[in-house]
Amino acid sequence: TGCSFWADFVLVNNSGETLKVRYKLHETEAMPLVFPMLSVATIEQFEESNTFNRLPNDRFEVDAEKRSYSVTLNDQEVLFLTRTDIRDIDDEPVFKSGMSELSIESQTGLVSFSGDQVFPQFVPQRKALFPTVPTLYTITFK
Numbered sequence: 001t002g003c004s005f006w007a008d009f010v011l012v013n014n015s016g017e018t019l020k021v022r023y024k025l026h027e028t029e030a031m032p033l034v035f036p037m038l039s040v041a042t043i044e045q046f047e048e049s050n051t052f053n054r055l056p057n058d059r060f061e062v063d064a065e066k067r068s069y070s071v072t073l074n075d076q077e078v079l080f081l082t083r084t085d086i087r088d089i090d091d092e093p094v095f096k097s098g099m100s101e102l103s104i105e106s107q108t109g110l111v112s113f114s115g116d117q118v119f120p121q122f123v124p125q126r127k128a129l130f131p132t133v134p135t136l137y138t139i140t141f142k
Contacts, residue, residue: 122139
């Protein structure tokens with residue numbers, strides 16, 4: 001038996017400073033690359049209603065050929081990174097797409113992940129609607 005779920009990936013900036021976030025998506029047959037509207041929320045807005053607003057054009061760059069984003073994320077903001085299709089086969093989540101690179105730059109340094117290093121950086125959050133499969137994954141930068 002199998003089901004299909006969506007998982008959202010977000011980055012929470014609770015660092016006290018502005019961050020430069022760069023990430024690259026990879027394309028799969030199951031989910032061809034579509035550049036969505038880049039979205040951001042305050043931490044309070046995200047926690048209360050899980051709603052996002054359009055990120056102003058002067059705070060991001062998109063390279064469609066490389067499938068990459070570069071975003072300026074202010075303190076106390078949450079960046080919606082991507083939505084990923086998850087296939088839940090016999091209660092084992094199988095990820096079919098996502099990010100191939102992620103780097104976060106602050107005034108104090110740079111952290112960077114690629115390939116298989118990206119996914120483990122996220123913390124799964126379970127939702128009441130699908131209690132057996134996480135549908136939200138977060139990274140909190142402090």
